[in-house]
Amino acid sequence: MTETRRTSIEEARRVGDEIGVDWARFELEQFRKGMDVEFEHGSHDPQTDVTHDDPIVTGKIALAHMKEFPDYYERLERMERDAEREWESKPR
Template sequence: MARRDVTPQEAKAMGEQLGITWQEFDVEQFRRGMVVELEHGLHDPATNVTDDDLFLTAKIALAHLNEFPDYYDRLEKMEEEAEAYWAERKAQSPQTP
């Protein structure tokens, strides 16, 4: 069964293993990133690269947060905008019987 969540304690432990100092982002931002990156695990066998391994998942989240400390805030906003855009397009498209 695919993992769906990461606890703050798990995120902190993984971050400490990776040497994160928590100066650029906090444990909660990192935890949110790990939850997002679980999409690369057992959630979808076609794109599974981590097998829900928390250390590998944490490394993916860290890579994004090292680029932009607010990466997951920006991702959330972009996904909301994309969902609204595609919902509107679907609503406007002609329905086929």
């Protein structure tokens, strides 16, 4: 596995503009975070690679989630922290 890609604000804006993100509805930083999360489904792990590290495909996945809930990635981050705490406390 390779290291997961990181998205700059500039790249997120460029991708968002290209796929038609409504910046009045969605925060650029949330979209950038979303792209970082969705790049986890790229070449980082060949078994689960669905984006092939394509920024446009990755941006579309992030946008799809944000259209469900504009704060999708904030919620995901909280859920993952809670799950990590829960699993750390379980006996192994």
